[in-house]
Amino acid sequence: MENGDKVHNVRKDNTNSPLKATSPVKDERFSLIRRSLRLGGHETPKSKDKRGKEADPVSPTKDPNEDKEVGQIPKATTAKDSGTGTQSVNIKPNFSFSRTSLLESTRKKSEVKDKCNGLNLIQEDDSSGKSDVHGHGATVEVVAPLSVMEIHELIRENMLSKAFQHLRLLEKEIPTAGSTDVNETASTEIMRKWKDVQLLYHNFTEQIQSIVTDSLNSSETNAELFHSMMDIIEEEENIHSVNEETEYASTYEFLVKPQKWKCLWEKTIQKNIQQRIQKYIILQEERTESQLAVNLGYLRKQVVTDISTVKNNLQKCYPEKYRILDMYVKHFHEIISSNLRELLEKQMEYNELYAVLDWAVNTYPSEEVLRHEDLQPDVNVENLGQLLDQTTMDKLKNDYCEAVQRKIRKWMDNLIKLEQNKWSSENSPEILNNYYHSPLHIDVQMMIGQHMKNAEKIDNHLRNKLCIICMEEAKHFVSRIPNIVEDWAMNDVAGQNISRLLGHLLAIINSFQDLKSGLTQLDNLHLTNHEEMERAVDDALESFNKLILSQFKVKTQIHFEKLMTRLWISDSEGFEEIMTVINELSLHIKKMKQPAKSNLVQLIHYHIVKEYIVQVMKKKKSYKKSITCEKAAKRILEQSDAIKEIFNGLGSTAEWLNNAVIYISNIIGQNDKKMIQEKVITLNEEYPDVSAEHISAILHYRRALSNKTKRKILKHFEKLPKKDMPKNRMLFSEINVHSTAACLPYV
Known part of the structure; x- marks a missing residue:
């Protein structure tokens, strides 16, 4: 060198x-x-x-x-x-x-x-x-x-x-x-x-x-x-960015391509968040109805913990220009939203749907998550917007309402099955405070009240929509019970079912009355819905009363047929059997609540008086001797007093019924023509719906009266003034006179 x-x-x-x-x-x-x-x-x-x-x-x-x-x-x-x-x-x-x-x-x-x-x-x-x-x-x-x-x-x-x-x-x-x-x-x-x-x-x-x-x-x-990581990410980006534009990049494979580490870094953040969130927002094949709500509770804690870690630890490790906390919060928000939308595409029960609704509307934007004290004041909630867009929220609410409706129907079917099991059992109905008791009204009120309360936490629109659904299903439930009971009674063998069912049926009547009054206490129940529900309950109670009355008729009709016969004056067996049936029923009726009790008592009272008069109107027997007529009148008066006494004991307010049989007794027992005519006038004044056919049938018992005298009495009756009769006071107009009962033409 x-x-x-x-x-x-x-x-x-x-x-x-x-x-x-x-x-x-x-x-x-x-x-x-x-x-x-x-x-x-x-x-x-x-x-x-x-x-x-x-x-x-x-x-x-x-x-x-x-x-x-x-x-x-x-x-x-x-x-x-x-x-x-x-x-x-x-x-x-x-x-x-x-x-x-x-x-x-x-x-x-x-x-x-x-x-x-x-x-x-x-x-x-x-x-x-x-x-x-x-x-x-x-x-x-x-x-x-x-x-x-x-x-x-x-x-x-x-x-x-x-x-x-x-x-x-x-x-x-x-x-x-x-x-x-x-x-x-x-x-x-x-x-x-x-x-x-x-x-x-x-x-x-x-x-x-x-x-x-x-x-x-x-x-x-x-x-x-x-x-150092962010420095080399930026350095690599500067070094290799030119390779994307070089004309040799596609020709020479050995050129190192851009690594795009900055994009990788952010995608890794997103993937990490996705993995941490996804394990909570899942639907397991075998799960309880509350499993998703529990998982969302864990998610709440996880989100707060992770964002707190970013705020307290990671934020100081990154250059300020990256605004790392805002980035993490933004990705958490977007990924949670995406996972929830994906979750809503699956079949979910109403509890799960409500858990998502409540979490998205109430939990997530509240002090429990985004406004948590550990995250404030650094986390800016206002810039994030709604977790779920309006279209998704509308679909979620609709799905929830449909799920609630399915749940209520299934739940009410189970209630009916429980009631039917009670009817089949030998057990007597529950008695609470000396009244027959059924928890049906409590179950229905809790069902309606709980759904109203839950919906109110979301928004008023959902509450109103759910109120309509709940009331419709409740009305349907109330209307179904009488039909089910009637079907049960129609399959009665020797009257055993209705006897066993009566106490349970009266318990249901008491429960429905409590339901009617309890609905007025629901402040968030719309007036229209409340009125419709009241009508449904009234219709159901009326159906129950008709069912009880029909069964009462079945048990007493055979005994009514024994009245006004030849043996009837000396043998009161038929009437005593009727009174026995009334006394047995009265033991149950005493355990009914007002006003249903009074309504049922008046209904039965009306039927007893009416059916008794019907027997008088039939041509069964006439008496030639005055003394025999007097005995018949006395027997009618005694039995009338017995009817009056028993129904007064039950609290009947239909006192207007008591005099009808008494006036008939007075007409049959009188010998003087003028007195008979006066009694007819009295009967007409108090019961304007009585007709000439009814008077003729009553006079049939007085065989000693000549036909001429009877015609005069009837003509005089025709001339008597008639006054209007309230519909709830109609008695004789409901009684058809047997065609052979008239003793003679009155014209």
């Missing part, structure tokens, strides 16, 4: 001394450094001077065929630029290039010394890894990259900045798009280097993902680590 020229082998020490790269290499085409530089170097190929002539080689001992060899260990040498006082570094790669191609590429850019200055890599405090070139006081230091395994270990130990510097050195050894003239062996070596670089970039990618994923699981964070 010439004086002043020195050749230094650049080697890498095994120590972990820090490396410093002040700037990336400006000229990609000159970056031919390889990792094996630390093992020693070769001389550079001959270069041409500015006149196109070959320059003298750096070393006079250089083999002239050396530039054609492949696979030799390259050497890094320094050459003095005469007259300038500067030094340059010539680097021979570990693969062979065409001499012409390399020299042309070199001439297009700049002098060798400029390339060395552009490299600008300095290894501090590492005497084994640098080469000092002495001449006119100038020094250039060249650093060789670590091996792939060593860089990998740096990445694994989170020494990201140092690892990235050496990765970049390794990447510089790959020729750029301009270096195209390589032989087959060199091309293989290039691809091997390219795969090494790609593998290390992949390791970096995995490590970034790991750091981001683990960041929410730790209460302590390494701010320096996150800063």
Whole structure:
């Protein structure tokens, strides 16, 4: 070598001394450094001077065929630029290039010394890894990259900045798009280097993902680590962004493509949030109705914990420009919304649908999550908007209403089955405060009240809609019970079912009355709905009364047929049987609540009086002797008093019924024509609906009266003034006179 020229082998020490790269290499085409530089170097190929002539080689001992060899260990040498006082570094790669191609590429850019200055890599405090070139006081230091395994270990130990510097050195050894003239062996070596670089970039990618994923699981964070991670993310983006636009990118596969780590970093944040949220917003195949509500409770705690971690730990680890807290809150909001929308596409029960409604409307935007004291004042709720859009919310509410309707129907079917089981059992109905008791009204009121209360927590529109649904289903339920009871009674065998059912039926009547009065206490029940429900209950109670009366008729009709016969005056067995049935019924009626009790008592009272008069109107017997008529009248009067007494004991308010039988008794028992006529007038005044046919049938008992006298009485009756009769006081008009009952034509 010439004086002043020195050749230094650049080697890498095994120590972990820090490396410093002040700037990336400006000229990609000159970056031919390889990792094996630390093992020693070769001389550079001959270069041409500015006149196109070959320059003298750096070393006079250089083999002239050396530039054609492949696979030799390259050497890094320094050459003095005469007259300038500067030094340059010539680097021979570990693969062979065409001499012409390399020299042309070199001439297009700049002098060798400029390339060395552009490299600008300095290894501090590492005497084994640098080469000092002495001449006119100038020094250039060249650093060789670590091996792939060593860089990998740096990445694994989170020494990201140092690892990235050496990765970049390794990447510089790959020729750029301009270096195209390589032989087959060199091309293989290039691809091997390219795969090494790609593998290390992949390791970096995995490590970034790991750091981001683990960041929410730790209460302590390494701010320096996150800063270095974001620095290399930005540096990589600046270095490789040009590759997206280069014309060589599609031609030369060995060019390192942009890693897009910034996009990867944010997607990893999103994926991490998705994984943390998705385990709570799921529907298991085997689940209880409350499972989703429990999971959403856990989600509430998880969201608060994670965002608190970002606020207290991660926020200080990222540069302020990233606004990391706002980013995490935004992604949490969007991912929760997306998962809930996906969840709503599945079949859900009403409890699950309400759990989602309540969580989205009440829990999420409240102090339980977004406005939690641990997150304030940093989390800006107003900028997030609604968790679920209006279309999704409308669908959710509709699905919830439909699910509630299905649930109510199923629930009411079960209530009916429970009632039917009671009817079949030998057990007596429950008695509470001396009244028959059924919890039906409590169940229905709780059902309506609870759904109204839940809906009111969401909004008034849902409450009103659900109110209509609940009341419709309640009305349907109330209307079904009488039909079911009637079907039960129609299958009665020897009257056993109705006897067993009566107490339970009266308990249902009491319960329905409580339901009617209890609905008025629901403040959020619309007036129209309340009135419709009242009518439904009234209709049901009327149906119950008709059913009880029909069964009462069945049990008493046979005994009524024994009245007004030849044996009736001396034998009162038939009437006593009727009174026995009334007394048995009265024991049950006394355990009824008002006003249903009074309504039923009046209904039965009316039927007894009416049916008694019906027997009088039938042509069963007439009496020729006055004394016999008097006995018949006395018997009628006695039985009338007995009827009056028993119904007074039951609290009947239909006192207007009591005199009807008494007046008939007075007509039958009178012998004087004028007195009979006066009694007829009295009967007409109090019961204007009595007709001439009814009077004729009554007079039939007085066989001693001549037909002429009877006609006079009837004519006089026809002339009597008639007054209007209220519908609730109609008695005789409801009684059809038997065609053979009239003793004679009255006209």
